[in-house]
Amino acid sequence: MKRLLYASLICGAVAMSGCEKFLDKRDPTATKFDEFFNTEDDLRRVVYSSYTDVFAGVGLNAKLIYQDDGKSDDAYSRLESHHHQLIANGNFNSNTTAFNWYYDLHMKHTGRLNVFIGSIDLPYVEDEAVRTKYKGILEGLRVWHYFWMVSRWGDVPFYLEPADLEKATQPSKPKDEILATLFPMAEEIANNLPPDAYTSDAYMLNRYSLKGIIMRYYLFFGRYEDAARLAKEIMDSNKFSLHPKYGDLFNYKADKNNREFIYTMDMASHGNSATNSFQHLGPQYRTGNGQSFVVPLKSLVDTYWTLQGEKIEDCELHTKEEYELNPKLNRDPRLAASIYMPGDMFQNEAINIYDPNSPMHFEKARASRSGYWYRKFVDEADAFRTGGNMHFPWLRYAEVLLTYAESKIMQGQIDDLAKQCINDIRRRAGLDMEHADVTKGKYVNYTQQQWIDLIRNERRIEMAGEGRRYDDIIRWRIAEEVLNKPALGHTRMVDGEKVTLKIEDRSFRPNNYVWPFHENSLKVSPGLRQNPGY
Numbered sequence: 343m344k345r346l347l348y349a350s351l352i353c354g355a356v357a358m359s360g361c362e363k364f365l366d367k368r369d370p371t372a373t374k375f376d377e378f379f380n381t382e383d384d385l386r387r388v389v390y391s392s393y394t395d396v397f398a399g400v401g402l403n404a405k406l407i408y409q410d411d412g413k414s415d416d417a418y419s420r421l422e423s424h425h426h427q428l429i430a431n432g433n434f435n436s437n438t439t440a441f442n443w444y445y446d447l448h449m450k451h452t453g454r455l456n457v458f459i460g461s462i463d464l465p466y467v468e469d470e471a472v473r474t475k476y477k478g479i480l481e482g483l484r485v486w487h488y489f490w491m492v493s494r495w496g497d498v499p500f501y502l503e504p505a506d507l508e509k510a511t512q513p514s515k516p517k518d519e520i521l522a523t524l525f526p527m528a529e530e531i532a533n534n535l536p537p538d539a540y541t542s543d544a545y546m547l548n549r550y551s552l553k554g555i556i557m558r559y560y561l562f563f564g565r566y567e568d569a570a571r572l573a574k575e576i577m578d579s580n581k582f583s584l585h586p587k588y589g590d591l592f593n594y595k596a597d598k599n600n601r602e603f604i605y606t607m608d609m610a611s612h613g614n615s616a617t618n619s620f621q622h623l624g625p626q627y628r629t630g631n632g633q634s635f636v637v638p639l640k641s642l643v644d645t646y647w648t649l650q651g652e653k654i655e656d657c658e659l660h661t662k663e664e665y666e667l668n669p670k671l672n673r674d675p676r677l678a679a680s681i682y683m684p685g686d687m688f689q690n691e692a693i694n695i696y697d698p699n700s701p702m703h704f705e706k707a708r709a710s711r712s713g714y715w716y717r718k719f720v721d722e723a724d725a726f727r728t729g730g731n732m733h734f735p736w737l738r739y740a741e742v743l744l745t746y747a748e749s750k751i752m753q754g755q756i757d758d759l760a761k762q763c764i765n766d767i768r769r770r771a772g773l774d775m776e777h778a779d780v781t782k783g784k785y786v787n788y789t790q791q792q793w794i795d796l797i798r799n800e801r802r803i804e805m806a807g808e809g810r811r812y813d814d815i816i817r818w819r820i821a822e823e824v825l826n827k828p829a830l831g832h833t834r835m836v837d838g839e840k841v842t843l844k845i846e847d848r849s850f851r852p853n854n855y856v857w858p859f860h861e862n863s864l865k866v867s868p869g870l871r872q873n874p875g876y
Contacts, residue, residue, distance in 0.1 A: 375461065382467045385476045388458050389546060390613070392483050396451055397736070398545065398611035400618055403635065404443060407607070407734055408619055408719050410809035412636040415824040416802070417811075418712055418845050419636045426636070429812075430825065432849030435858065436876045442860035444494065448487045455484040456504045478535045482547040482555075485528040489559040492517050492524075493813065496856045499869060513869045521563060528556045537579070545611035550576055554604050554737040561745050562817045570749035573742045574759075576604070582739040584770045589679030592718035592807075597733040605737040616729020619719035625682065626701040626708040627689050630725045637710040638681050638806070640830040640842065643669050646677040646803050651768060651778030653799075663840065666833045675772035680806050682715040684832055689725055695832060704831070704843060711845045712831030718807040735808065743767055744801045751793045761785075764797070767804055816855055825850035851875065 378384065396405065403409055404425040412419030412426030419426035425440035434440065462477045484502075491498045499505075500515040500523075532552040539548055547555075553572050560569035576582065583601045590596035591603075598608075609617075624632035644665075648657045649672050654665040657672070665671055669683055686693050688702075695704045695713040702709050724730040743763035750760040761780050768778045777783065780796070788796075798818065802811060815821045831843030853875025864870050 375464070379458070379461060380465050382465060382472055385462075385465050385467070385473070386543070389476055389479050389483075390543075390611075392451065392455065392480065393545065394612050396447060396487075398607050400612050400615050403622070404440070405447075406619075406622070407736065407809035408623060408716070408807055409636045411807055411811045414811040414815055415639065415827070415829075415848075416642040416806060417636050417638055417716075418829050420711065421635060424635065430848060431829070431846055432825065432851065432854065436861050436864075436872065438858075438860070441857055442862050444857075445491075445860060445863050448491050449499070452484055452487045452491075452501070453505060455480055455487070456501060459484065460504050474534070475536065478531055479547045481531045482528070482535065482552045485524055485531065486555055488520065488524055489528075489555070489562075492520055493559065493562055493816075494857045495859065496873065497871070499867065511868050514871065525556065525560070525565075525568070528552065532556060538581070543610055545606060545608050547605075550579060550581060551605035551737060554742065557742065557745055558737070561749065562813060564752075564817070566749040566752045570746050570753070573746035573749065576739075576742045577746065582742070584739060584743075584766060586770070588676060588771055589717075591735070591738070592679075593721040594723055594732070602739045603733070603735040603737070604739055604742070605735070607734040607736055609731055609733070614731075617732045617734075618729060619732050619734070620721060620724035620727075620730055623716045623718075624720045624725070625688055625693065625710070625715050626706065627691075627725060628701055630689070631728075632715075633708055634710045634715065636716070637712050638714040638716060639712050639845075640666075640714075640833065641824070641827070642802075642806055643677065643681060643683070643714060645799060646674045647799065648672050649674060649772075649774050649778075651773050667835065667840070674803060676803050676806075678717075680716065680718050680803075682717050682720075684713055689722060696834075710831075711843065712829075713843055714832065716807045738805075738808075740767055740804055741810070744797065744804060748797045748801065751790065751797050754790055756790075756793055764800060767800060771804070819855070821850045821855065822852060 379388070396402070399405065403421075409419065409424060409426060411417040412424065413429045419430065422428060425443060428434045428438055429440060459477065459480050462473060462480070465473070467473045488498075488500065496517045497514040498520070499510070499512070500520045501509060532549050535547060535549040535552060537549045540546055553576060557569050557572035557576070560566075560572065581601075582604055585591050585596055585600040585602045587596070591600060621631045621633055622635045624630065624634070626632040626634060644654060646669075647653055648659070650657070655662040657665075659672060665673070669677065670685075682688060682693060684693050684695050693702055694700055695702055695710070697703055698705075704711055704713050719732055719734065721730065721732065743766060747760040747763040750756055764780050765775070768780075769775055798814070801814065805811075815824055825848050828847050829845040831845060833840060833842040835841070853873070856873045858876035859870050859872055864872060
């Protein structure tokens with residue numbers, strides 16, 4: 343009886359979606375832990391399934407980086423079941439399925455990782471360096487899970503060893519106590535990992551990819567000095583650089599051949615199963631398979647500044663209305679590289695969202711209700727294929743430069759390197775640096791608030807469609823401003839009147855900066871306490 347109970351607990355730790363895959367071993371009668379966790383291949387299998395079950399699953403619509411902006415003011419997610427739509431429009435409560443799904447997913451895997459890290463000495467390996475590497479990767483994945491959960495819920499259960507029934511009923515640990523343990527632990531783990539990507543399984547955490555993740559959460563939690571320190575360390579490694587052409591990073595021209603992706607969801611991370619970004623994001627063409635699952639909104643399009651680095655409402659060359667009616671007019675080249683707009687060519691046909699006979703008509707079920715589509719990760723080579731082989735960046739070098747600049751700005755220490763980081767981003771984007779160079783002209787007299795506005799906008803447009811916007815509006819505490827506005831789409835003139843497509847009204851309450859625990863979680867975990875306002 344004890345053996346059966348133990349086996350059940352282990353299977354639970356191994357996880358719901360990964361359990362069947364992991365237990366698909368040569369010995370189907372294995373019942374004891376050391377019968378299916380005893381070789382180097384077992385170690386690699388555990389690491390692989392830890393990625394694909396959560397971070398690298400090509401069918402996990404609720405976790406894919408290019409769909410996550412559907413929670414924010416940048417985009418609209420058309421299917422409620424993907425868990426982004428209701429979070430963006432505020433139509434949720436403690437019984438909303440999304441919160442049960444996310445919490446169970448991450449808690450399940452932290453429990454699973456605790457079991458394997460606690461048993462890391464069991465498998466036989468010929469070279470102990472192999473065990474050390476895999477242990478560090480598993481520990482790095484565990485801190486990534488905890489960073490993610492604390493950023494969403496605040497206080498959560500926190501265990502670094504397999505939890506028994508008594509521990510599982512203990513109260514959640516306060517967020518600050520978790521972070522006080524997590525940050526130094528994470529840096530120690532990173533320092534012990536190899537500095538370079540691995541020759542095979544390159545998706546696995548190494549020193550600088552984990553430091554990039556830690557840097558991201560230092561920034562999220564307002565620890566600007568540490569965020570700048572890690573960003574500078576990554577820059578000083580001289581291992582990474584901005585790719586010369588921005589748009590090529592997000593299609594087959596450079597997705598596999600660049601020095602900018604620090605941490606990559608490559609094909610090996612999901613067993614070479616076909617990627618679906620064209621289907622998920624692309625337009626519904628006449629014989630294609632585009633689903634328009636997540637599409638950009640007018641608020642994102644309008645936030646692309648001009649070629650000279652000016653807000654569209656501040657530019658003397660054209661009026662704001664002219665820019666709204668013609669988004670291609672004198673704009674930051676990252677707009678055209680990131681978003682398909684009406685009038686653009688797609689598969690040799692101009693996009694006309696107002697033609698009712700076109701599959702791209704804005705009212706069609708699988709078309710974009712905003713009239714815009716992401717161009718990032720949508721390569722037309724995939725238009726008539728059942729799947730692709732795209733690589734996606736969990737972390738790019740551009741984010742490191744932006745993090746350094748933002749961290750210095752927030753500390754009131756806008757040094758030459760911070761300005762250089764911004765200039766490098768703008769120059770690579772193709773801005774007119776005669777006007778957009780932040781070391782001269784009007785920028786000499788910028789206030790700190792003006793610098794804050796600039797860096798926040800640079801971050802928004804540089805990483806649009808890459809899953810960073812929701813975290814940003816939460817940490818900047820601006821979600822009450824931007825998510826209490828309706829989700830709007832394309833604007834045009836009709837009978838002399840300016841008309842804008844409207845998708846939905848949205849709502850964000852002050853308590854929504856942290857998520858509710860689902861009622862089911864509260865029932866099975868008596869140590870949990872519901873977050874205020876739910």
